[in-house]
Structure formats: structure tokens, C-alpha cells
Amino acid sequence: MTPAVPLALLGLVDSAFSGFRAYAGRDARIRKRRAAVRAALRGLAVGAVLLAAPALAAVLVLLTASDRARTRHALAVGGFGYLLPLCVFAAVVLLSLAAYFVLPFRAGTFAVVVGLGPLTLLRPLAVGAACLGAVLNGGGWCALLVGAVAGAAVLCVEPLAHRRWYRDAQ
């Protein structure tokens, strides 16, 4: 089993949220669900393109490796090590989101103040923890490299989508 599929899915979901964040705060209308969905799709598209970078890095690492089987194994275990902290992070985000949407406004405020707000700021830290997880799980430098490229890619989605579509919008 390869961790590539869940990692890619996680990256794409994160990209959709990044697209939404790139748009949020730029449109003062009240009814704007369609625009929000469009922003999420734009983030998804940017993420799909950027996530080709870690895929390419993994392929290059494999092609240039002296022992491909060993490198493949290192990438796989590193990938699982990378996945674990991200899954914990994603679980907390989803829990906060569920609380926000399901519970009354006071509990929703709690979910935002304690969860969603700080978690946005903690995204780079989550990527750092994932890289550390990749190394600690035995992925070595090649997993670290691919993980760092993947992390940089997902963190770039929001600024890129913002610059492309929403910088000048009110």
C-alpha cells in the first residue's frame, strides 16, 4: 500500500480550503455561496497543478537512486510518517468545522476561537511536523525532500490563488 493516494487527497482538500481563504474577506455581499464554491474550485485547480511538484520530485529521486527498491521503500515509510501528523491536524480541523456548522452560535464561536482561527496559523507548523514524521519514520533525506516540496506546494496555494483572482477584488 502506498501513502501517495491519501496524501494527494489531503493535499487537494487543503487546496480547496486555501482557495476559499484566498477569496474570503474580498466579497462583502451577503449571498455568495456560488462565489465561495468557485473559489474552492480555483484553489483545487491550483493545488492540482502545484502538487505535481512533489510527484515529480519523487519520480526524480527514484530515477536517480542507486537502489530503487530501497528508495521506494524509504519514500513509502516516509510518506506514512508524513501522513500521521497531517491526519491528526485534519481531524482537529474537521471536528472544529463540524462543531461550527452544527452547533449554535456560541459553540460555533468557540470552534472558531479555539479551533479554526489558530489552526489556520498553525498550517506551516503542521507541515513541519509532517516532515519530521517522515524522517523519524525512516524516510531519510529523500522523503524529507519530497515532503518539503509537497508542504511548500500546499502552502503556496492560498497566496497564489489570492494573487491571481482576488487581490484587487472588493
Place this chain on the structure above:
Amino acid sequence: MLGVGRLEISDLITAVDAGSGARLPVRRDEVVRRLRESGDERAVRIVRRLPVDRDGVLDPGAVDRLLIGVHTELQRLSEELRIGERLVDPVGPLFDAIREVGGQNGQGGPYRLVDVGCGLGYVVRWLAATNALGPDVELVGVDLDAALVGEADRLARAEGLTCRFVHGNAFGPAEAATVYVSTGLLHHFRGPALGEFFRAQAASPAQAFCHFDIAATRLAPIGAWIFHRARMRHRLGRHDGVVSALRAHSDETLLRAAAVPGMRALLYEPGGLANPFCTTLRPIIGVRPQLEAPFRRALGRAARRMVGEEHFAGAGVVAGAAVGVEAGGAAGAGAGATR
């Protein structure tokens, strides 16, 4: 209070004539001087980047665009914190009580809610879009900033919302209302201006007011920093967001200032009765004395979250000192030289 000497940049970069409401030129150097005097070098750096003409006067068009951008981001925070629902929580029952008492006296609707310092009018437009207060409540927004009022009006028309916006001063001739509300306005009023604001509404035919502002908890400044950092891009918005939390009035200050003749002052969800993680904004409410009982009935169990001035009986010395300190503090929008 820590934030007393701190100034919000948005209060300084626009100015209007108190009488006519006409816009006045603002010199960047003057803003920089005031911010420097307050010891806020970060704010100085933000203001230094704003464009000026040959005479050093801030470009009004650029300032307007900046403030509209900042307020659009601010609206995002209001959306995320569900300010509309939070406002309806006490204001819905308040209108129920007004309808009940009005019905007994043979004075039915229509009623009017006026949002003072409405900015882009998010609350008013949200109320119009959701019809949360009922069709017999007319919705009006008032703000000192003509550019924000113009944008609020444009947004409302773009979505076909039934509400209107007026350029006006909270201290000027009042837009008649049944209930005055505001969100994030009170901390702009320092010293005697706060009491003046409540007294003017008590002297009007209004039945009540309900003004929401940042709950002055120890958590507020750090929460504001995290939230504005995570959700806002404009440096000015991030700066003013944290300063607002630092300048927020305490529960005692609000209750005492709102205890004006003709109104019964009540604080909803004060510190100690509310979880600070769940209540980032809470309202100071003023009702005509005959409205208090029906209002409490309409609130039901939630009425237990509401206290009057007697809640702080015995804390008079401390509260008096707090008011004194704030009276000596920097003038905000309401008490500023030009406003």
C-alpha cells in the same frame, strides 16, 4: 487599562466636519505625529506607506479604497463569528417586548432599527436578507464615513435588499429609531463621549438600545491578534483589530455609562456569566423601564445572563477609577477634534 493610550489608525486617517459632515483634509505628518506620541511605531510605519499629495495630505481616494478593503475583511470576521445571529439573540426578544407593550398601548409598528457606525452595513444587510426581525422592522444603517455608507448602499442595491444607509454622526442629529444598535463602535468613544452617546439615545423617542462591543477579557487582545492575523491581509486591519481589543470598555464602565435617565441599563453576558471563548462581543442594553419585565419574559431562560448596575454594587470605587482613567485617555472617533 493597557490600551487607553493606543490609537486606531482608521480613526485618524479620515476626518469630517462635525457640523456639516464634509470631509476634511488629513495631513499624513499629523497622523504620524499622533501615533508616534502614543508610542506606536508599527502604526507609524503603516501610515507612512499611504499616498499623499504634494502638500502631504493623504489621498482621500486611496484612504477610501483602503477602508472599504479593511471593512470587507472585517465583515468576514463578523460572518465567521455569526454576529447577525448573536445580535438577534437579544434584539429579537427586545422587539417582541416592544410589540407586546405597543399592542397594549394601541401603538403598533412599523418599527425601525438603526445601526450606528454600521461600516459596510453587514448587520443591516444580513437582517434584511434573512428577515430575522420580521417585516415590520425597517432597517437603517448610519456611519460617519461617506465612502463606507456609499459602498453599503451599493451592496444592498446589488442584492435587492430592503434597507437603507445614511451618512451621519452618532453625535449629530439622530436618525429616529425604535431601537439603536451597533457593533464594534463603543470603544471608539472615550471619556465623556461614551455617556453622551447613551444620553442622546435616551433623550430620543427610542424604546431601547443594544450596543455590542468586544468583551474586555484578558483573552481579547491575544484572541484578536490570532484572529486578525489568520483572517485579515491589510496591515491596518490587523493593527486596529488588536488595538480595538485593548481599548474595549470594561463591563463596569459600560453599565455605569449607560445608566442614563429614562433608560434601564442592562449588560448581557458579562464576564463571569459567559465563557470568554464563546462570547467575543457582548451588548450593553438600555430599555425604557416599562419594557424590562416583558423583555426578560421574552428572553426566557436567557434573561439569567443579563445583569443591571446592581451587579457591580460595592465595586464602585474600582469602577469609578476605571472611568476616570478612560476619561483622561486619548480621544477616539467620537471625541476627536474634528468629529
